Structure formats: structure tokens, C-alpha cells
Amino acid sequence: MQKVKLFMGSATTDGLSELEKSINDWIEKEKVEIKNISSSVRLIPSGERESLTAEIVDQLLISVTYETK
Numbered sequence: 001m002q003k004v005k006l007f008m009g010s011a012t013t014d015g016l017s018e019l020e021k022s023i024n025d026w027i028e029k030e031k032v033e034i035k036n037i038s039s040s041v042r043l044i045p046s047g048e049r050e051s052l053t054a055e056i057v058d059q060l061l062i063s064v065t066y067e068t069k
Helices: 013-030
Strands: 003-010 032-042 059-068
Touching (some): 003 013, 013 032, 013 059
């Protein structure tokens, strides 16, 4: 039976690195077989990028369709 797992992270160099590490760790831990991967980017309008504490960055959403081995 195929399942779907979602991962989300900031669309920055550091965010992509952290996202890749978390996906790879999950694959190794759960021993899954990847069937499909899709990605989407949530772009933050420039007028909404700054909050009271930090800059809000674009978000990357990764959808992984998989089966467990």
C-alpha cells in the first residue's frame, strides 16, 4: 500500500540542506521505497517578508509517495 509523507522547510541554502538531511534520515530509519517525489514552493510576497522577530522566507514543500519494505 502506498503512503504519502510531507516535508516542509525554508527555501534557502541552509533550509534545503536540513530538508535533505531529514528526508534521508527518515528513508534510512523507516526503510522505505520511494515511488514518487513532487515539490512545491510557497512564495512569500515581499510586503509580508518581515515579522517582529525575523524575516519570513519562501517555503519548500516536498511530497514523497512511498511503500515500506
